[in-house]
Amino acid sequence: MTVPSVEGFARWNFERKAELAKGVSQNMSVRRRPLRLFSMYTGWGTAEMVANSVGNAFNSLPGISCGNRMQVEVAWMCESNLDKCRYLAEAFKDVTHIFMDADEVATGCAWEFRTGRRLLVPMDVDGGFVGYPCVDLSSLNTGPGKFKDTSTATGKGYVNMLKVVDMCERLVFLGVENSGNMWHKRREDHFERPIDVQDAAFRERGFLASSHRVSAHEFGPPQSRHRSWSLYLRKTASLAMDSLLAEVTLSNTFLSFRCQAVPLASVLAECPGALQKARAPAEKEAAPRQRGEKWTKQFADLAAKLGQEQLDLKVREVQSMKLPLTSREIHVVAIAVHELQHRGLDPWKEPIVIQVDQSFGRSWHRSDHKIAPCVIPKGKYIVTGPSWRLLDKQEKCFLQGVGPREISTYRMEELLTEIQLCDMAGNAFTAQICMAALLTFLLCWDSGAAPDADVKPA
CATH class of the missing domain: 3.40.50.150 (Vaccinia Virus protein VP39)
Incomplete structure (x- = not known):
């Protein structure tokens, strides 16, 4: 299967x-x-x-x-x-x-x-x-x-x-x-x-x-x-x-x-939308970031423990993938990549799903790298490998155990918006x-x- x-x-x-x-x-x-x-x-x-x-x-x-x-x-x-x-x-x-x-x-x-x-x-x-x-x-x-x-x-x-x-x-x-x-x-x-x-x-x-x-x-x-x-x-x-x-x-x-x-x-390779071109990168920041913002302090604390130079390098590597991520999301992924590599994994060689919308650390430590983190409805996920991309809506369904037959039989793509389809997959x-x-x-x-x-x- x-x-x-x-x-x-x-x-x-x-x-x-x-x-x-x-x-x-x-x-x-x-x-x-x-x-x-x-x-x-x-x-x-x-x-x-x-x-x-x-x-x-x-x-x-x-x-x-x-x-x-x-x-x-x-x-x-x-x-x-x-x-x-x-x-x-x-x-x-x-x-x-x-x-x-x-x-x-x-x-x-x-x-x-x-x-x-x-x-x-x-x-x-x-x-x-x-x-x-x-x-x-x-x-x-x-x-x-x-x-x-x-x-x-x-x-x-x-x-x-x-x-x-x-x-x-x-x-x-x-x-x-x-x-x-x-x-x-x-x-x-x-x-x-x-x-x-x-x-x-x-x-x-x-x-x-x-x-x-x-x-x-x-x-x-x-x-x-x-x-x-x-x-x-x-x-x-x-x-x-x-x-x-x-x-x-x-x-x-x-x-x-x-x-x-x-x-x-196998799940990711079989996804019909897996090769769709990612959206153009865009920095979605409604207002200038304040120095005292919570995520900035969290990242600074982690950098002090893990090494600022190494984390700065990971941030640049993530930015080089040209994905539509905000500053906070880029830094969350950078921490995840740092920890994955520390465990001997290479995100540029094998597919790993990184949960972007969660706090620092939650995106990687609760699951084996061979399975995806818990799918949440409006969550943003990165699929790693030789080239990186965002997980698409059908893949979220597949990870939930709902396959192409059900998507067609129950007219999911016809009757549900993308957010509703992701909600079905997540909830x-x-x-x-x-x-x-x-x-x-x-x-x-x-x-x-x-x-x-x-x-x-x-």
């Missing part, structure tokens, strides 16, 4: 795991009705792409008959951003409802985008995927707020998710993505980790819980993107009846989908981790068992 893509990874997983097709086939033959899903705040339709791709890949396997074909229905989505709703309505026409307010969804009646009316939210769903804003959670790790504080976006998301779970009586599984900060102990939560609070809430509701702090590159896309991923499967719908054994099986199955990252050089669920979660559910789930809807939280 060259460029990571959602459907490509789905097919590859069925090819490399013989037990996967067998397990899904058994569940589908017993079930004989569509798998109904929902999603809340999962970006630009990533969970839906994953569900569709898994269904298409499974149904195209040899020996799959009409009796055990996989049918997937996305009953509804919830997304508050109006631009995202417009896109989802055009790109995912099979999705029946697009609701716009999670607070309303949690009450069972919400404003629906397509009809412009308040409708009952269908709760007859088998599974779903939930993501919610992690910015507040990040600030909560240094601030006074509590994880369950509904005055924050994170606290609201947490409470609304549990309300939806309580109303979906036949819900069997749920995949939840959040910030890696879910794993930090905090005084505000009595030194409990938010992830433990969340797992406990689901166990009280009769679910098995399996949570992990993982990165995108562990599942294929060559990008450093750490996130917390939690898998919840109803106990009564698990193939393994012993709770401890069932949770271990759930975890091991999920982690079994980890694989080697696609080589970064959507990491597709391959979402896929690993869905495939794990399909393997560990006993579709012939009726979920116990009487289990309520203590």
Whole structure:
């Protein structure tokens, strides 16, 4: 495989795991009705792409008959951003409802985008995927707020998710993505980790819980993107009846989908826009730089430690590449180049992705040089090698695990602006981790068992 893509990874997983097709086939033959899903705040339709791709890949396997074909229905989505709703309505026409307010969804009646009316939210769903804003959670790790504080976006998301779970009586599984900060102990939560609070809430509701702090590159896309991923499967719908054994099986199955990252050089080489001429260099400075500016002092402090002469040389080398960078960006890249060379790497010989828009040091030290730093929506990235250039919008999608097939099928370049496309790449669920979660559910789930809807939280 060259460029990571959602459907490509789905097919590859069925090819490399013989037990996967067998397990899904058994569940589908017993079930004989569509798998109904929902999603809340999962970006630009990533969970839906994953569900569709898994269904298409499974149904195209040899020996799959009409009796055990996989049918997937996305009953509804919830997304508050109006631009995202417009896109989802055009790109995912099979999705029946697009609701716009999670607070309303949690009450069972919400404003629906397509009809412009308040409708009952269908709760007859088998599974779903939930993501919610992690910015507040990040600030909560240094601030006074509590994880369950509904005055924050994170606290609201947490409470609304549990309300939806309580109303979906036949819900069997749920995949939840959040910030890696879910794993930090905090005084505000009595030194409990938010992830433990969340797992406990689901166990009280009769679910098995399996949570992990993982990165995108562990599942294929060559990008450093750490996130917390939690898998919840109803106990009564698990193939393994012993709770401890069932949770271990759930975890091991999920982690079994980890694989080697696609080589970064391969992803960049396959990009159709990779050879496009870079924009003309331009110094975008709105006003003269003040001597006391923060970045200037930061660079001076680093120069004092690392050697002014060497860093001045790196600045001149970066300037010689004629890229459209501001003074601060040039100095950020100069520090990154200095550190990369200190580690024995040559940015003029191999492709390395340098994150330009971050502070000094953050652009290089958190990731292996063979994978890209975490993609952020409006981020500017330099691809090194014999000639340097800026990473383009399609490559940001590829690093997220969204490939040419998805870009075409879901009309991304047609319906999204460049900034929106980059936002999709930067903020959507990491597709391959979402896929690993869905495939794990399909393997560990006993579709012939009726979920116990009487289990309520203590």
